[in-house]
Amino acid sequence: MISSTNLQRDSKRKLADTKRKYANLLVSMRKVEKSMAPVLVALQDNVLALKHNLNAEAIGSLQGEFTSIKRDVSSLIKEMNLAIAQSDDFIKSIKN
Numbered sequence: 505m506i507s508s509t510n511l512q513r514d515s516k517r518k519l520a521d522t523k524r525k526y527a528n529l530l531v532s533m534r535k536v537e538k539s540m541a542p543v544l545v546a547l548q549d550n551v552l553a554l555k556h557n558l559n560a561e562a563i564g565s566l567q568g569e570f571t572s573i574k575r576d577v578s579s580l581i582k583e584m585n586l587a588i589a590q591s592d593d594f595i596k597s598i599k600n
Contacts, residue, residue: 506512 506515
């Protein structure tokens, strides 16, 4: 315990000052904390919108790829059918 009255008074004053400053800081932090929720919601909305748009673009890109692959498969099927017809003709010619 501090025996000097002046030092005790100074210590109490500093403690009271520190408590007051801390209380003010806490009030400010709570105020900022409350204002964060709308900002975070807006940020989350933007992130979701970007994800959806990127997914839509990716699906659109895949649709283009699908069309290209479908065209290539159709061409391949035509070539295979032609090769099958030629092989059938060859087999028929051997039998005769």
